Amino acid sequence: MQIPFSAQYTLDEISEALGCDEAKFKKEKTGSLQRSNGIYELERWNGVLHFNRKTPFSTKETEFIKKILASYNSLSKQLSTRGVAHQYMQTAITSSVLDISIARYISSSPDSFLYIHKLIQHLKRLSLKQYEGSQIRTGFLITETKHQKQKEFDIDSVDYEIVPTDGNIKLDRKTIKDTTFLRIIDGINSFYLCDPKLDISAYCNILSSEYDSFEKLSGKCIENILRSDTGAQFYAGVSNSAEFEIITHDNIRILHRKGRWYFIDCNLVNGIIASKHRETEPWRIFYAMSKIKKGTVALITDKTQNSLEKLVKRHVSDDSGVRKNIDACIKDADLGRLCETGELMRILTTDGMSIFDKHFDSLIDYSAIVNTALCDSDTGGGGRESAAIAGSLFGTTVKVSEDGPITIFKDKKIIYDVG
Structure with missing residues (x-):
């Protein structure tokens, strides 16, 4: 059995994201599945998928693999088509499967998936955009709390302020072209507060903190907010190195760099x-x-x-x-x-x-x-x-x-x- 081109492409993307050797598809299962010493196997497509590297896979990494494969399976149901339609479908899968998987991975519910997928597309575009020769920088803390104007974070060693907007700002294609919207936030010392439907009603300014340069660059302030605020789901932002980064509450970084996705536990x-x-x-x-x-x-x-x-x-x-x-x-x-x-x-x-x-x-x-x-x-x-x-x-x-x-x-x- 030969797996479709789109399936092999998906396996290659997983390998790249997790730093594996080239993932392999085995036509037949021989013995029990291996899941130790840097090997992770699971049954798919009437065979066995084999992922391998020198370092064992973490639980979060195997969850990520399963999420991508589940997304692929949902998309590939249309692969029964033939001819040009089949080719179109394979192309659509290869261009979107990782984006869809990551949106599913970080979404708190199926209802928010479509909005989070839109957020990913917006930030991918912004990571390629400059203003007067400098990289656009921005950031969004996605939180379930509707009353963001009265929001408070329980974080030590940080002095901050929540600045409410006069009215809700809808994050859409028109908004991300607005110069004021892009320049008022830098994604390091300030970020927007946004609900899962991409409605912005406030932004946060970090006035002072005791974080060193490594902690600031790696987003320790955001980590502490995510851990202290049960309503905060994740953070997504674009840095001055033209990279799109997602920070989750469980110490995961999902990085979009030079057109590829990377998952870092x-x-x-x-x-x-x-x-x-x-x-x-x-x-x-x-x-x-x-x-x-x-x-x-x-x-x-x-x-x-x-x-x-x-x-x-x-x-x-x-x-x-x-x-x-x-x-x-x-x-x-x-x-x-x-x-x-x-x-x-x-x-x-x-x-x-x-x-x-x-x-x-x-x-x-x-x-x-x-x-x-x-x-x-x-x-x-x-x-x-x-x-x-x-x-x-x-x-x-x-x-x-x-x-x-x-x-x-x-x-x-x-x-x-x-x-």
């Missing part, structure tokens, strides 16, 4: 990078770097600096003596403090590898030039990837590319790659 990423992390969340650091398109490479290890002599050859700007004099200010300092002061952001955007302890509490080393001879000579990629592969012999390495993708290595192999 932040708790899963934390466990992959540093399962014993404490206060500072690893995913937040590298996701923020991905959002601002700043490349970096880091090693998380249980080794001491002395035991990394085979890896670290020298450091950037070793000769001037400056580094020697500021080492004590950086090394072994509390990572939370380095985030607050902005030092960690500046370190990560400097050449060389940053090396963290296994608890992701402090920096062991920074601006390290590593011995890429430890990397296989026939391995592709540039200097940052070679450094990540070499470093993965000593722990877990994370590479953030300048165009956004986050890749995690262990023992010279890619174990997670998304975005």
Whole structure:
């Protein structure tokens, strides 16, 4: 049995969204379904679908897979047509199945699905739009509460105000072309409050907060609102890097980047990078770097600096003596403090590898030039990837590319790659 082109396309989109190897369709079931050690199988189309990667799938990821396949099944009921009509239907499925699946995934009820799907289309368009040379930025907190003008959020360390509009604003094609509507909100320090039917009656200004740059870029304020307000369903916004991002209350990021969808389970990423992390969340650091398109490479290890002599050859700007004099200010300092002061952001955007302890509490080393001879000579990629592969012999390495993708290595192999 050969599955339709649209079915294979859907499997490829799932693989891309979750950072899997190419998904496979097995014509016959042999034994029980495998659902461990990075393999997830389920029965579909009189056969078995096989998803595979080096990192086990989280519950949220398998729910996402099922939601996409359910959407495909609903759409594919018309595939019994023949000829040109059949081709049209397959094309329609490939162009819409992910959008429909994501709308279903984040909608609180079937009644709101159509409106949420419209919101997705509006924000995809806005992610391609600029105003006077700058990327349009905006954001919407979707909440069930009808009385948004009197809304209050129970969030610590944040001073904010709710600004009611004189009348409801309907989010439609005409509205998203309005300059005032687009410029009054920036999607970071301000966002619209919108009900599931896309009626806007207020917006929120964040007046002050104690969040550091990583927390702001990764949307921690929005996370806290979603967790504290039972009526808030999700947040959707466009960033200054021309990306459309959805934030859910269960620490999921759904990212539309360069025409593709990516599903990121932040708790899963934390466990992959540093399962014993404490206060500072690893995913937040590298996701923020991905959002601002700043490349970096880091090693998380249980080794001491002395035991990394085979890896670290020298450091950037070793000769001037400056580094020697500021080492004590950086090394072994509390990572939370380095985030607050902005030092960690500046370190990560400097050449060389940053090396963290296994608890992701402090920096062991920074601006390290590593011995890429430890990397296989026939391995592709540039200097940052070679450094990540070499470093993965000593722990877990994370590479953030300048165009956004986050890749995690262990023992010279890619174990997670998304975005």
